[in-house]
Amino acid sequence: MSDTEKRINNLKIDPRIFTLKFGCQCNGECCNYGVYTDLKEFESIMEIKDKIKEGMDDSQTKDDKKWFEAPQKDEDFESGFAVGTELHNGKCVFLDKAGLCTLQKLAMSEGKHKWGYKPTYCILFPFTVYEETFTIDDEHIERLDHCNKYPEDDSTIYDSCTEELRHFFGEEGFRQLEEFRMEYISANKTLEKT
Numbered sequence: 747m748s749d750t751e752k753r754i755n756n757l758k759i760d761p762r763i764f765t766l767k768f769g770c771q772c773n774g775e776c777c778n779y780g781v782y783t784d785l786k787e788f789e790s791i792m793e794i795k796d797k798i799k800e801g802m803d804d805s806q807t808k809d810d811k812k813w814f815e816a817p818q819k820d821e822d823f824e825s826g827f828a829v830g831t832e833l834h835n836g837k838c839v840f841l842d843k844a845g846l847c848t849l850q851k852l853a854m855s856e857g858k859h860k861w862g863y864k865p866t867y868c869i870l871f872p873f874t875v876y877e878e879t880f881t882i883d884d885e886h887i888e889r890l891d892h893c894n895k896y897p898e899d900d901s902t903i904y905d906s907c908t909e910e911l912r913h914f915f916g917e918e919g920f921r922q923l924e925e926f927r928m929e930y931i932s933a934n935k936t937l938e939k940t
């Protein structure tokens with residue numbers, strides 16, 4: 747996997763992110779399994795639990811003891827610990843009956859960035875970070891019924907998720923990613939010709 751030796755923001759980059767065809771057109775079934783948050787994200791969410799409850803509907807539980815699993819060690823998370831969100835009514839506890847994330851709704855209602863309260867791995871999907879590599883979350887995509895099962899055009903996952911990539915890597919990181927993409931595509935075109 748020599749292509750992944752390229753590192754940006756200390757993460758190896760899986761070059762499949764430049765080429766996989768992907769279309770995001772469903773109603774958010776990616777939230778049906780919950781998400782792993784970093785321990786620090788879990789703590790930040792619990793600090794604003796009362797405001798979160800105000801935005802919940804009757805398909806959600808306001809019992810915050812039912813919101814998260816126990817923390818577990820995971821070196822892919824900044825703090826070294828991951829905390830999974832629980833499911834309620836077959837969906838992440840933070841997903842409302844309209845298919846909207848309560849954390850995102852709250853941030854927007856307060857005039858903050860829409861992803862201000864959202865766990866990083868929610869923003870990243872269909873990408874993920876696994877063993878220090880920025881890659882595609884094939885495992886989660888596979889188990890979903892609609893996600894990328896019927897891509898409508900030739901867009902790549904990279905094209906579909908530019909906003910998320912820019913947000914995650916920052917402007918300088920995204921510039922490096924774009925540079926790597928151009929190098930990768932040009933090298934592979936050269937290989938195709940030979």
Ligand code: SF4
Pocket residue numbers: 769770771772773774775776777871872890892893894
């Ligand atoms: S990432 Fe996949 S599951 Fe999530 S909204 Fe897009 S198509 Fe649907």
Ligand code: SF4
Pocket residue numbers: 776777778780781831838839840841842846847848849850864865868
């Ligand atoms: S926290 Fe929000 S975006 Fe993340 S899985 Fe739950 S509902 Fe979806």
